[in-house]
Amino acid sequence: MGAKRQKTRQLELAFPSESRGEAPMAGGRGAEAPAAGRGAEGPADTAWLMEEVCQAANVRKAYQAVRANRGSAGIDGMTVEALLGYLRAHWREIREQLLAGTYRPQAVRRVEIPKPGGGVRKLGIPTVLDRFIQQAVLQVLQRQWDRTFSEHSYGFRPGRSAHQAVARAQEYVRGGCRWVVDVDLEKFFDRVNHDVLMGRVAKRVRDKRVLRLLRACLEAGVLEDGLVSPTTEGTPQGGPLSPLLSNLLLDDLDRELERRGLSFVRYADDCNVYVRSRRAGGRVMASVRRYLERRLKLRVNESKSAVARPWERKFLGFSFTRHFEPKRRLAPQTLERFRDRVRDLTGRNRGVSLPQRLRTLTRYLLGWRGYFGYCETPAVLGGLDKWVRRRLRSVLWKQWRHAKCRYRELRKRDVNRDLAARTAHSRHGPWRLSDSPALHYALPDTYFAGLGLPTLTAGATA
Numbered sequence: 001m002g003a004k005r006q007k008t009r010q011l012e013l014a015f016p017s018e019s020r021g022e023a024p025m026a027g028g029r030g031a032e033a034p035a036a037g038r039g040a041e042g043p044a045d046t047a048w049l050m051e052e053v054c055q056a057a058n059v060r061k062a063y064q065a066v067r068a069n070r071g072s073a074g075i076d077g078m079t080v081e082a083l084l085g086y087l088r089a090h091w092r093e094i095r096e097q098l099l100a101g102t103y104r105p106q107a108v109r110r111v112e113i114p115k116p117g118g119g120v121r122k123l124g125i126p127t128v129l130d131r132f133i134q135q136a137v138l139q140v141l142q143r144q145w146d147r148t149f150s151e152h153s154y155g156f157r158p159g160r161s162a163h164q165a166v167a168r169a170q171e172y173v174r175g176g177c178r179w180v181v182d183v184d185l186e187k188f189f190d191r192v193n194h195d196v197l198m199g200r201v202a203k204r205v206r207d208k209r210v211l212r213l214l215r216a217c218l219e220a221g222v223l224e225d226g227l228v229s230p231t232t233e234g235t236p237q238g239g240p241l242s243p244l245l246s247n248l249l250l251d252d253l254d255r256e257l258e259r260r261g262l263s264f265v266r267y268a269d270d271c272n273v274y275v276r277s278r279r280a281g282g283r284v285m286a287s288v289r290r291y292l293e294r295r296l297k298l299r300v301n302e303s304k305s306a307v308a309r310p311w312e313r314k315f316l317g318f319s320f321t322r323h324f325e326p327k328r329r330l331a332p333q334t335l336e337r338f339r340d341r342v343r344d345l346t347g348r349n350r351g352v353s354l355p356q357r358l359r360t361l362t363r364y365l366l367g368w369r370g371y372f373g374y375c376e377t378p379a380v381l382g383g384l385d386k387w388v389r390r391r392l393r394s395v396l397w398k399q400w401r402h403a404k405c406r407y408r409e410l411r412k413r414d415v416n417r418d419l420a421a422r423t424a425h426s427r428h429g430p431w432r433l434s435d436s437p438a439l440h441y442a443l444p445d446t447y448f449a450g451l452g453l454p455t456l457t458a459g460a461t462a
Helices: 002-014 049-053 056-069 080-100 128-148 162-174 194-202 208-218 241-259 278-295 332-345 354-372 378-400 403-412 417-424 437-442 445-450
Strands: 108-114 120-125 179-184 222-224 227-229 263-267 270-275 306-308 318-320 328-330
Touching: 049 056, 049 080, 049 128, 049 208, 056 080, 056 128, 080 128, 080 208, 128 208, 128 241, 162 263, 162 270, 162 318, 162 328, 179 278, 194 208, 194 241, 208 241, 241 263, 241 270, 241 278, 270 278, 278 306, 328 332, 332 354, 332 378, 354 378, 378 403, 378 437, 378 445, 403 417, 403 437, 417 437
Parallel strands: 108 222
Antiparallel strands: 108 120, 179 270, 179 306, 222 227, 263 270, 318 328
């Protein structure tokens, strides 16, 4: 309890309560009116949003979110651990700049990470301070905007998940929409038109200080190879505001698809429209492409978009069986990425001890199971479990190295003399022998379970 009180006291020192004259009173002049319902374009009275952003309760919550998310430092090198001390010393000055509309974010740091399907994804990592300010703005704007977004939108929204999106898609397929218009936007986060996006923001926000801050975040520039380059388009992935702004821009697409009465699911920039025939799918694909290019200045990735059967496409790592009652299954690409990662973690030549290898593998399996355990094909998960344990038997057999050591280890595990001798002196390789009766007896599934290795079938959807 003492540590908790000390932490609360530190936050209070960093974000002192405002005096009565610094922000409008609730219910008084300038107080925000209730947000409009779904479909309304006009903003409520949002002329005092920056005061709400800077309220002590809001910034405390923003700090806690940034600290929980951790993340690497931006171009100034400040870490998440150093943020509280910096805010304790400089928050009053930063707050005055925000309220005056003069705060300017720093450039983001370019980081490239490999995409699962090849290529790289370019992230823009803001400084820790800028992430904190973006988070404070996000909390205020999301509270107002989220309830106006489409019921068909699931990405980066409170109380919504990828699993819900997949379940909705499954409902459409079950309902007879046996064709899907799979729309993939080409480099969406890198090609968002700033003017188009800020036009949508200005319809909802009257506070010009917030508008200037959002524009400054979009145009802060990117530090790459020691040089800062200006950014004239795109929303940098890596900042808290990017998902909300992307949802705002693509809300126009949601409204258009709803107006046409189409069955669709959107998760961030991944949009699937479900129709009853290939011909209808072709018409929808052509019209959606025209709408995105003309109205939102976005381009469809022709190589990754298609009109096809749902079981021929993947959606958020899943696909569906072609049965009358379709089941959620793992997409082939998901299975291949899983095997590639496990091969990397269980490589026989890595020179890593079994306990250390199991700790890393366990973390990966638990995270993978938490998401992909939502599939409805437990037999596939069971097959992956068997494959993982065979990989580990192969690793141990390789580590035992010589016939004398292998014989000794097999006998230690109660394998009879004759079988242990024949297996230890076999000329077959580790992978072949990992499926032998001797190794199954010496290293059963219960052995790995005792070491804490989880199974993928535990908790999976039946």
